[in-house]
Amino acid sequence: xxxxxxxNESLKLPxxxxxxxxxxxxxxxxxxxxxxxxxxxxxxxMPKVVLKCExxxxxxxxxEAAKRRGIPAYLVSxxxxxxxxxxxxxxxxxxxxxxxxxxxxxxxxxxxx
Amino acid sequence: xxxxxxxNESLKLPxxxxxxxxxxxxxxxxxxxxxxxxxxxxxxxMPKVVLKCExxxxxxxxxEAAKRRGIPAYLVSxxxxxxxxxxxxxxxxxxxxxxxxxxxxxxxxxxxx
Numbered sequence: 001x002x003x004x005x006x007x008n009e010s011l012k013l014p015x016x017x018x019x020x021x022x023x024x025x026x027x028x029x030x031x032x033x034x035x036x037x038x039x040x041x042x043x044x045x046m047p048k049v050v051l052k053c054e055x056x057x058x059x060x061x062x063x064e065a066a067k068r069r070g071i072p073a074y075l076v077s078x079x080x081x082x083x084x085x086x087x088x089x090x091x092x093x094x095x096x097x098x099x100x101x102x103x104x105x106x107x108x109x110x111x112x113x
Numbered sequence: 114x115x116x117x118x119x120x121n122e123s124l125k126l127p128x129x130x131x132x133x134x135x136x137x138x139x140x141x142x143x144x145x146x147x148x149x150x151x152x153x154x155x156x157x158x159m160p161k162v163v164l165k166c167e168x169x170x171x172x173x174x175x176x177e178a179a180k181r182r183g184i185p186a187y188l189v190s191x192x193x194x195x196x197x198x199x200x201x202x203x204x205x206x207x208x209x210x211x212x213x214x215x216x217x218x219x220x221x222x223x224x225x226x
Contacts, residue, residue: 112129
């Protein structure tokens with residue numbers, strides 16, 4: 001089991017802002033998951049990976065694909081009080097779900113450095 | 114209600130690594146909170162702030178102070194597979210708790226940029 005957070009790297013969010021958005025996605029996607037998926041993921045130490053894509057459109061396509069496959073998904077759009085305009089899509093939380101399911105979905109994406 | 118994640122900024126973690134650690138702290142501290150605190154915080158849109166301090170010792174002092182005050186607290190130490198040595202304290206998740214309680218505890222700390 002793992003969780004993947006896909007970040008809209010075109011925004012080049014500063015470190016603290018990015019971290020807050022990714023945390024939001026992680027908590028919200030966790031709450032979308034079944035009790036069983038939550039339990040397994042917690043027991044395994046909550047593994048998570050932060051990956052990047054280059055546009056909000058791409059992120060929305062991942063969200064749709066995840067929902068079609070029954071993978072928990074939560075799209076984060078920023079309230080716009082600080083760094084980016086209101087409604088900007090900043091990231092997408094996926095899972096907890098099996099590594100296999102998530103890798104089939106996001107296997108092409110690279111790590112955020 | 115809010116959540117605060119205090120980061121060990123002396124590590125100067127890269128963006129993606131920092132985001133994953135902060136997300137870990139956010140989920141784990143959330144799970145330490147009472148049902149009532151969870152419910153209120155979720156209803157308010159899960160507000161969270163990422164603050165910094167300069168040493169692991171300082172972070173551990175915040176953890177102790179939080180626990181004395183009954184504030185949910187979860188210390189994250191990295192498994193050490195990638196960027197930092199195993200056991201390195203990377204961050205501390207605090208809350209969900211009231212803004213007042215958290216500000217009394219961490220009011221001196223600055224935002225991570």
